[in-house]
Amino acid sequence: MPPPSVPKTVRDFIYYYYAKLVIAPSAGEAGNYRFIMDRYRRLKNGEIQMSDYDREIQRLAQTPGLCVFCAARGHTVPMEVVPLALGGPVGIHNLVHACTSCDTSRQGLDLLSWWCGKLGRDKDDLPPIPAGLFLKLAHERHTVAFTLASRCADIASLWPRASGEAGRRAPSPSRRR
């Protein structure tokens, strides 16, 4: 969780987790807290920028056959970071390598629901490649929607979760004109 000093907007959450998971992926320990907060503030101030998707795409190209989630080596399949069914884009910037075991386990769940909810892992342990792509995709989506400054409660809500589920149950297409 970001500390209380971190304002809770979409933009802040993206920058905070980008600093923590992508710039300082090994920084779970308190000793790295200052480093993370320094990078977070620099992102906010515009002194540094999130890299483009190439960073992750190049890493993936260098590690064929390696599951980005469990580090298993062998046969991998392309897995969408944000499932198309949840509004994820078509493209290499939304794909990572996953072993068939992780792919089977995920079953189209959104990233955080699978990682935290189903696997019981901590969001702070989300591996840097899928985390980086997820945060960049979320940043792009919120940029075009002009919602970077809106309130946000958690990294898991950066991408509207299971909106399809809620939508399917909503009885009211008739309300639209």
Ligand SMILES: [Zn+2]
């Ligand atoms: Zn795996």
